[in-house]
Amino acid sequence: MNPQFHKGVIEMCVLSLVSARDRYGYELVEAISTELPISEGTIYPILRRLTQEGYFETYLQESNEGPPRKYYRMTRKGRSFTDSTAKEWTQFAKSVDRLLNQKN
Amino acid sequence: MNPQFHKGVIEMCVLSLVSARDRYGYELVEAISTELPISEGTIYPILRRLTQEGYFETYLQESNEGPPRKYYRMTRKGRSFTDSTAKEWTQFAKSVDRLLNQKN
DNA sequence: AGGCAGTACCGTGCAATGCAAGGTACTGTG
DNA sequence: CACAGTACCTTGCATTGCACGGTACTGCCT
Known part of the structure; x- marks a missing residue:
């Protein structure tokens, strides 16, 4: 997988997942890892x-499976940012598709 | 538009457009600009x-509309690289969609 | 003739960000 | 009591898009 594709997109995935419900860092790493190869060193700086x-x-x-978890809850500001970022992504993906299918 | 989304993708668009037919740099800037905001300073280093x-x-x-154009023609190696990059992109976009629509 | 818009090329240096690598610490199990 | 798993964190590197600046040719307008 071209690692450059990840730029900006992992942040958007973090936003989207936290917007659905509160999450902690390690959980986000696991959730995103099911679809994209990422590491903890990517997620924690984004969360900060x-x-x-x-x-x-x-x-x-506190957790009974290890050290305490730091949960992230989305603010109203975060929600509006998430929405606009997701819209930009959709638009962007469509533009790229048009360019890739342009045959002359 | 989040400029980070562009990382790696503009290169892929250049590959795709040149694979359809020979192109020169300025032409690529114009073609991609119809869909994504980019500048010449982005394209020429990629072409190099x-x-x-x-x-x-x-x-x-030579051109009768200005200085001579430097055309880019895709090699066999380039064609195979273009194909695998495009496949990676498609896969990647699907993964991102799944993450964005994950509601729990 | 002179200037300018358009076409066409190129290079430098900065900013953003993913990631490898490394570190700390808590819990339960063998 | 060591170890795997969970969970947090930081530092420095590599990549890449882009702003900015520069060069040069053509044709048109005044």
């Missing part, structure tokens, strides 16, 4: 950045 | 790199 930018709020919750 | 990697061959052709 999106939190700093006001798209996420965090809270800790 | 793909040529160095053996995916393109070049030849000059």
Whole structure:
């Protein structure tokens, strides 16, 4: 898989998954890994950045399977950002398809 | 448009367009610009790199509308690379769609 | 004649981001 | 008590798009 394709898209996937329900980092790594090859070193910096930018709020919750989990909850600002990013992606994918199918 | 989405994809569009028929740089900028906002500073380095990697061959052709055009012709190696890149893209886009529509 | 818009090429340096690699620490099981 | 699994985190590198700047040729308008 061309790793460059991932640029910007993994952030969008994180946004989308957190918008569906609260998530913790390790969980996101596992969820995205089912579809795309990624590592923890990718996710944690994204979570930190999106939190700093006001798209996420965090809270800790103890777990009986290891250390406490840091959950990410989407803010209203985050929700609107997620929506516009997803729309941009859809538009972008359509544009690329048109270019790939252009036969002259 | 999130500029990060472009990473790797513009290269693929260049490959696809040259695979349909020989193209020169400025022409590619115009063709891709109809769908995605890009600049010449993006295309020329890509063309240089793909040529160095053996995916393109070049030849000059005079024009009556300005300076001579440098045409890019796809090699066999380039054709196989284009095919696998396009397949990867299709697969990738499907994976992203699945992640975006994952509602729990 | 001179200037300008359009065509066409090229290079440099910055910003963004994914990832490899490494580290810490908690829990339950063999 | 070691180890696998869970869970967090940081640093530095590589890639790549793009802003910006530069060169040069053609034809048109004044």
